[in-house]
Amino acid sequence: MDIEDLARRVIAGERRALARAITLVESQRDDHRDMAIALGKAVAGTGRQALRLGLSGTPGVGKSTFIESFGKMLTAQGLRVAVLAVDPSSSRSGGSILGDKTRMEELSRDPRAFIRPSPSQSQLGGVARRTREVVALCEAAGFDVVLIETVGVGQSETMVAEMSDLFLLLLAPAGGDELQGVKRGIMEIADMILINKADGELKPVANRTCADYAGALRLLRKRPEDPKDFPKAMTVSAVAGDGLETAWEEMTTLADWRREHGHWDLRRAEQSRHWFEEEVRLGLLARLSNSAEMRERMQALGNSVAGGQLAPAAAAEEMLTILDARG
Amino acid sequence: MDIEDLARRVIAGERRALARAITLVESQRDDHRDMAIALGKAVAGTGRQALRLGLSGTPGVGKSTFIESFGKMLTAQGLRVAVLAVDPSSSRSGGSILGDKTRMEELSRDPRAFIRPSPSQSQLGGVARRTREVVALCEAAGFDVVLIETVGVGQSETMVAEMSDLFLLLLAPAGGDELQGVKRGIMEIADMILINKADGELKPVANRTCADYAGALRLLRKRPEDPKDFPKAMTVSAVAGDGLETAWEEMTTLADWRREHGHWDLRRAEQSRHWFEEEVRLGLLARLSNSAEMRERMQALGNSVAGGQLAPAAAAEEMLTILDARG
Structure with a gap:
C-alpha cells in the first residue's frame, strides 16, 4: 500500500x-x-481544524434523529460533516454500516456528510484510541464538523469528551425526580445540555426539564474556559427541526470565545498529551498479550496463584522479571 | 529486619x-x-481462612456505628475481628489512626479487634493492592472475620468486592424515588443489602426501603453462587443492636452454602488470579514513573505532542521503543 x-x-x-x-x-x-x-x-x-462535537445520549432520547436533522442543517449551510461513534458494544458485519445508515437515511446519502460507525473492538479503550485517530483523518480530509456520538455507558463519555472541543448532552423530557439519573460527572463535562422532543404534548415537560437542568448547571462550579451563561441548557426538537439553528449559533459562539481567549489551543494541547500517555499505557499493557509466550507465562503463573501455591504479588514480581529480561 | x-x-x-x-x-x-x-x-x-466481608456505604448511613456494634457482637462470641478500609482520599497523620478509632471507640479498645485505616496512597489501585496483602496478613494472624469497608466512590466497591467472600451494602432508609441512586452495578455485586437505622420513627421508612430493595433484587439475574433467597435485603439498627445477629446468621448461612457447593474456593481462586494480573499491570505501568529518565522522556515527548509536532500514536511508539531498549 x-x-x-x-x-x-x-x-x-x-x-x-x-x-x-x-x-x-x-x-x-x-x-x-x-x-x-x-x-x-x-x-x-494540513493545519485544518474541524469543530469536534462530542454528543452523548442514552437510547430513546432521539440521538439518531437529532444527528440526522442537525447534520442536514449543517450541510445545507455548505458545511462538511463527519459522524463517528464510540460504542464498545457495537459490532460491524463485514464492513457494512447498515445499522447507522438506516437510522440516518437522508444524511447518509448527503455528499457533504460522511458517517462511520464505531470501530468493532471489544475494549472501550481500544475503540476510543482508534476513533481519535479517525478524527484526525477527518480533519485532514477537510471536514468542518466532526460529530462523535456515544451512548452513556461507563467511561465512554469521558473518553469522547477527551477528543472533543465541545461536549453536548442530549436528554429526553422527564420529571424532576429523574434529574438525579444523569451522573454528576457528565453534568460537569457537558458544555451544552439539549432537551430533545420539545414538540407536541411533550413541549411543556421539555421546558420544565430544561429549566431544571439550567438550575442544576448554575449550581456547578464555574469553569475558566466558559464565558458567562455557559454551560447552558436548551430545548430542541429534532423531529420538527426547532431550536437546531439556535443551538448551532450557541456552539459557534462558545467555540469562538474559547479560540479568542486561548482555551481552545490549550485544551487541544492537553487532550493530545492525554492521548499520548494513554497510548503508551495501552502499548505497555499490550506486551502481556501480544506474544503467545507471554500469554502462556501469564496463564501458568495465574494458575499457580489460583491454586494457592504463589501469592499474587510474588507471582507478579516473577512475571515482571520475565518481561524485563525479554525487553 | x-x-x-x-x-x-x-x-x-x-x-x-x-x-x-x-x-x-x-x-x-x-x-x-x-x-x-x-x-x-x-x-x-498457615491454611487459615477468615470470612472476608466487604462493606460499602456512603457517609451518613451509619457505617462506623454499624462496624462498632457488629464488631462487638462478633468479639462477644469469641471471634477475632480485623477492620480494614479502602479509601483513596483518606490520609493518615504519622501513623495515628485517630479518625477511625474515635468513630469506633469501644471496638478499638477490644483485645479481640484490630482496626487499621486505609493505606495513605492517592491512587485507588495502589490502596486496594496493599489492602489485599493486609487481608492475607490478618488471615495468617488468625482473625476469624476481616471486615473491609469502603465509601461508595468510583471503582472502590468493585475492588473491595474483588477481595471479599461476601459483599454487604449498607443503606439508609429513604423514599422509593432514591432507589435509583444506588448504582445498578453495586446491586449486582451485593450479597446482602442492610437498611440501617431501622429504629424509632425511621423504622417504617426502613421497612419500606427494605421491601423496595428486596423487590429490586428479585429482578436481578440469579447468580449460580447464590442459594435461593439470596441476595437478600434486611433491616438493622446499629444503634439499638437490632437485626445484627440475624444478619450474621444469614452471612454464615451463605458462606457455608458456598463452601459446600464449591463456589467459595472457586471465587477465591478467581480473585487471586485477578489480583495477580492487576499487580502485573500496575507493575508494568510503574516503569513509566519509577525512573527520572523515563519521566523526563515522557515529559519531553508529551510536550512535542501538545505542541502539535508529533501525533500521539507516533510519540507513543517512540516511547515504547525507548522502554523496550531499556528492558
Whole structure:
C-alpha cells in the first residue's frame, strides 16, 4: 500500500480514500498499525481544524434523529460533516454500516456528510484510541464538523469528551425526580445540555426539564474556559427541526470565545498529551498479550496463584522479571 | 529486619508484629517492597481462612456505628475481628489512626479487634493492592472475620468486592424515588443489602426501603453462587443492636452454602488470579514513573505532542521503543 498516495487522496477529500484510511487505522494487524502511524504522520500538518462535537445520549432520547436533522442543517449551510461513534458494544458485519445508515437515511446519502460507525473492538479503550485517530483523518480530509456520538455507558463519555472541543448532552423530557439519573460527572463535562422532543404534548415537560437542568448547571462550579451563561441548557426538537439553528449559533459562539481567549489551543494541547500517555499505557499493557509466550507465562503463573501455591504479588514480581529480561 | 521472625510473630498473633508487618506492606520504598513480598511468602501456608466481608456505604448511613456494634457482637462470641478500609482520599497523620478509632471507640479498645485505616496512597489501585496483602496478613494472624469497608466512590466497591467472600451494602432508609441512586452495578455485586437505622420513627421508612430493595433484587439475574433467597435485603439498627445477629446468621448461612457447593474456593481462586494480573499491570505501568529518565522522556515527548509536532500514536511508539531498549 502506498501510504504517501493514500495520504494525498485523503487530503484531497476522496471519500473512498478516507474510508480505506479508516479501515487501516482500525486494523489490529501489526503491519497495519505501522502503516497507520506512517499515515498519521503523512496527513499531519494540513493545519485544518474541524469543530469536534462530542454528543452523548442514552437510547430513546432521539440521538439518531437529532444527528440526522442537525447534520442536514449543517450541510445545507455548505458545511462538511463527519459522524463517528464510540460504542464498545457495537459490532460491524463485514464492513457494512447498515445499522447507522438506516437510522440516518437522508444524511447518509448527503455528499457533504460522511458517517462511520464505531470501530468493532471489544475494549472501550481500544475503540476510543482508534476513533481519535479517525478524527484526525477527518480533519485532514477537510471536514468542518466532526460529530462523535456515544451512548452513556461507563467511561465512554469521558473518553469522547477527551477528543472533543465541545461536549453536548442530549436528554429526553422527564420529571424532576429523574434529574438525579444523569451522573454528576457528565453534568460537569457537558458544555451544552439539549432537551430533545420539545414538540407536541411533550413541549411543556421539555421546558420544565430544561429549566431544571439550567438550575442544576448554575449550581456547578464555574469553569475558566466558559464565558458567562455557559454551560447552558436548551430545548430542541429534532423531529420538527426547532431550536437546531439556535443551538448551532450557541456552539459557534462558545467555540469562538474559547479560540479568542486561548482555551481552545490549550485544551487541544492537553487532550493530545492525554492521548499520548494513554497510548503508551495501552502499548505497555499490550506486551502481556501480544506474544503467545507471554500469554502462556501469564496463564501458568495465574494458575499457580489460583491454586494457592504463589501469592499474587510474588507471582507478579516473577512475571515482571520475565518481561524485563525479554525487553 | 528479620522477615522470618516477623512472620512467626504475626502468625503467633502478636498485634505489634502485625502492625509492623502492615506498615512494611504499605511502604512505597523499593527495599521494603522486596521484604513485603518475602513476608507474604513466609506467612503463606498457615491454611487459615477468615470470612472476608466487604462493606460499602456512603457517609451518613451509619457505617462506623454499624462496624462498632457488629464488631462487638462478633468479639462477644469469641471471634477475632480485623477492620480494614479502602479509601483513596483518606490520609493518615504519622501513623495515628485517630479518625477511625474515635468513630469506633469501644471496638478499638477490644483485645479481640484490630482496626487499621486505609493505606495513605492517592491512587485507588495502589490502596486496594496493599489492602489485599493486609487481608492475607490478618488471615495468617488468625482473625476469624476481616471486615473491609469502603465509601461508595468510583471503582472502590468493585475492588473491595474483588477481595471479599461476601459483599454487604449498607443503606439508609429513604423514599422509593432514591432507589435509583444506588448504582445498578453495586446491586449486582451485593450479597446482602442492610437498611440501617431501622429504629424509632425511621423504622417504617426502613421497612419500606427494605421491601423496595428486596423487590429490586428479585429482578436481578440469579447468580449460580447464590442459594435461593439470596441476595437478600434486611433491616438493622446499629444503634439499638437490632437485626445484627440475624444478619450474621444469614452471612454464615451463605458462606457455608458456598463452601459446600464449591463456589467459595472457586471465587477465591478467581480473585487471586485477578489480583495477580492487576499487580502485573500496575507493575508494568510503574516503569513509566519509577525512573527520572523515563519521566523526563515522557515529559519531553508529551510536550512535542501538545505542541502539535508529533501525533500521539507516533510519540507513543517512540516511547515504547525507548522502554523496550531499556528492558
